[in-house]
Amino acid sequence: MRRYTSLLLTAFLLFILVVAGSAYFAGAKHEDKTRPLREIVVYTTLPAEHASILTNAYEASHNVRVNFVPLSSGELLKRLQDQAEAGEQGAVSMVLADKGTLDKAAVAGFLVPYLSEAGDQVPENFRQRDGYWVGVWYDPIVFCMNRDYLLTLSQVPDTWKELAVQPNVRIGVTDFLAADASANLFMSMLAQFGDVATYDIWRQIHPKVVQYARYLSNPVRQAGMGEVDVAIAVESEVIRYMQGGYPLKIVYPADGTAAMITGTGIAFKAKPADAVAAKEFANWLLSDEAQQALQKQEFYFVPTNPGTLAYKSFAGKNVLLFDQPVQFTDKQRHDFLDKWVKEIRFQ
Incomplete structure (x- = not known):
């Protein structure tokens, strides 16, 4: 009788361990699906509303959270200067800003060159010739x-x-x-x-x-x-x-x-892993998916990437710019x- 009771107790304990283990791994799996794998910090001159649309869409499709920091042009350049002068790698990995701000950041040495296959399709008048910034859309x-x-x-x-x-x-x-x-x-x-x-x-x-x-x-x-x-x-x-x-x-x-041109630049002294994630986000901003996210919220900018369907649909893509x-x-x-x-x- 005692032996039978001991066997029942052992079986019950094994059952509890199996159930608990299953719950743990299911919870961990669920957490992996809902919690972003990475987070990157992006300084931007965009309105907060535009930034919110982009980060929500990107996180939903790529499981990466983009922490936008809205700044004026002057504030943004000052923070990039502080990071460039710091003795260690900084937190910010990318800049999404107007052409004027990007030009100043590139001249000051606050950005590093980067050009992808998608960025290479962008016409030269919408990107810095050495790859320090690439335009993603214009208005x-x-x-x-x-x-x-x-x-x-x-x-x-x-x-x-x-x-x-x-x-x-x-x-x-x-x-x-x-x-x-x-x-x-x-x-x-x-x-x-x-x-x-x-x-x-x-x-x-x-x-x-x-x-x-x-x-x-x-x-x-x-x-x-x-x-x-x-x-x-x-x-x-x-x-x-x-x-x-x-x-x-x-x-x-x-x-x-x-036209107001908005573009991306990779920050100098960005952490290597963050820089990789930032480049992936920069490529996504040149995609139809990014344009669709903006257009769903009634923001209509002309894409710079001629390989997208969004670009082909814009009547203003052939507008003569100064x-x-x-x-x-x-x-x-x-x-x-x-x-x-x-x-x-x-x-």
Whole structure:
């Protein structure tokens, strides 16, 4: 009897061990599926909303968490400088930022060159020639025209000079002092046309401006509501309103336009394992999957990778962009804007 009881007890204990072991391994397996295998830190000048969309989509498909740190251009460059000057490898592994910030980071030695098969497909005007940064998408400035207004025209103005001399037109534009994309347009025109011609264009446009908006979306909304006839605006906002049913049409400036280019760079002194993960994320940003994640949330940027379906679907992929580099110093930028404010904006 005692022997029989002992056997039952042994069998019961073995059963408990098997069940506990199964539960442990099942839990560990489940944890592996839900917990990211890696985490990387990325400094970015993107709005927090864009960063959130990208990190959620990438984590869901690649099991890697991207910890974005939103910063201004100046703050981002200062942190990269601190990491570059540190005596050990740093935490940040990648930068996702505007072209201007990436150019400064590359010149200062805060980035290391990297070019992948996907990055090699990107046209040269959207990447640094030595591979220190690669553009992933861009957002050009366009003429956003109200469709009812278009019906009144015998000829559509499709250059900056034609728009400037267009009679009886109401124009909406974002203040150059309020948004980077708007300031970039002004600086790009100065580099492309020269200061005399650029100031002349804006002197003629100014009396027709109904309102200098604070946000990039406002001129597009005004055009959609018929409050202005033409909005000078970023294409992404125009497409978003068109998707919402607003009666708008995009006209691409035939004499060229500016664009905000967003790109990636691998940080100097990034930890080797983190740098590998960052390169994989950089390649993903050049994919259709990244574009789909943004477009699902109504953010429409033109991809730089011509091998993607998203690129082929954009009518604006053949827009003529200004080809003169914008290489003004901070003082020159300040002086140009100061002159615009004093001689045009408040005249």
